[in-house]
Amino acid sequence: KLEPIRSIKKAPVEEFYQSGHRTCQGCLSALPMRLMAKAAGPRTIVLGTTGCMYVANTTYMTTPWVVPWMHTQLGAAGSAAVGTSAGLKALMRKGKMKDEPINVIAFCGDGGGADMGLSAISAALTDIEYNLLIFLYDNESYANTDIQTSGQTPWGAVTTFSPPGKKFRIMQRRWKKNVPGMLAAGHPDTRYVASGTPAIPVDMMDKVRSALRAGGPTYIHVLDPCPKGWHYDPEHSNELGKLAIETGIYPLYEVKDGVLNFTGITKQIAEGRRRRKPVREYLEKQGRFAHFKNQDYAYFQKKVDEMWEQWIIPCVVAFSYG
Numbered sequence: 001k002l003e004p005i006r007s008i009k010k011a012p013v014e015e016f017y018q019s020g021h022r023t024c025q026g027c028l029s030a031l032p033m034r035l036m037a038k039a040a041g042p043r044t045i046v047l048g049t050t051g052c053m054y055v056a057n058t059t060y061m062t063t064p065w066v067v068p069w070m071h072t073q074l075g076a077a078g079s080a081a082v083g084t085s086a087g088l089k090a091l092m093r094k095g096k097m098k099d100e101p102i103n104v105i106a107f108c109g110d111g112g113g114a115d116m117g118l119s120a121i122s123a124a125l126t127d128i129e130y131n132l133l134i135f136l137y138d139n140e141s142y143a144n145t146d147i148q149t150s151g152q153t154p155w156g157a158v159t160t161f162s163p164p165g166k167k168f169r170i171m172q173r174r175w176k177k178n179v180p181g182m183l184a185a186g187h188p189d190t191r192y193v194a195s196g197t198p199a200i201p202v203d204m205m206d207k208v209r210s211a212l213r214a215g216g217p218t219y220i221h222v223l224d225p226c227p228k229g230w231h232y233d234p235e236h237s238n239e240l241g242k243l244a245i246e247t248g249i250y251p252l253y254e255v256k257d258g259v260l261n262f263t264g265i266t267k268q269i270a271e272g273r274r275r276r277k278p279v280r281e282y283l284e285k286q287g288r289f290a291h292f293k294n295q296d297y298a299y300f301q302k303k304v305d306e307m308w309e310q311w312i313i314p315c316v317v318a319f320s321y322g
């Protein structure tokens, strides 16, 4: 039985994603794989779409995965999850395998899930027949192919597609797409939607367990600092993940059967027990924002303030009435 994980002491010691992968030093996309596998346990099948967590994890004849793992196409997290879950259900119904709970988790990056595979994820989240978890690791770029802009790249960030020029200092002028909010708001039958980050591991592991207990369909979005794409020293990965929450840029929450709850630091901010840190503290630690001038920091702060003051889920869902 997958009990809640409320403290690090409650986390299992067994590892199902081990050493042997070749991600960059300080990669916080590898850590959520480890935490997710730890929380899910041995009766789990993991499906991985193309991205850093496919390529760096499957060097010829090696793998860090202890549980069964399969690669699937770049935009296919949703369809692979539905297909695998349906296959298991059919085999169990026909008595060809033991009838027992098996977790089906399909992961994807922001390029594969928030952009290319969004339609398949949307379809999976309407399919109440099957137990599955879609786990999107968001490093805010197409990191695997050398840091191109994705729908999750923040306003103003430098990528290989958005270098600052002489005429335009800010080349990435779109505000980040609100994927967990969009999926929560648009898929009323989805049992569980949450946001997390491996920088706050207990909260993230507990959300994986909550999703798996809920059954399906479920979705978790995790924000993963990426030293290569965000241009910072790898030792700051955890600090940046935490600052994203403390500044209010990325809120932590869960939507369980349609009911919204903030968690951790975001809950403290939402209840007025903690003040948001200035976004500048987060932005100026990353080389991708090194070209920012005072007016750029001010614009970013204004947008985040607006989300907290005017939106129902800060940074995620905006509604207006009347």
Ligand code: SF4
Residues within 6 Å of the ligand: 022, 023, 024, 025, 026, 027, 028, 029, 030, 052, 056, 139, 143, 144, 225, 226, 227, 228, 229
């Ligand atoms: Fe991790 Fe970023 Fe390196 Fe990819 S590019 S392996 S996400 S640190």
Ligand code: MG
Residues within 6 Å of the ligand: 109, 110, 111, 137, 138, 139, 140, 141, 142, 143, 144, 150
């Ligand atoms: Mg990515």
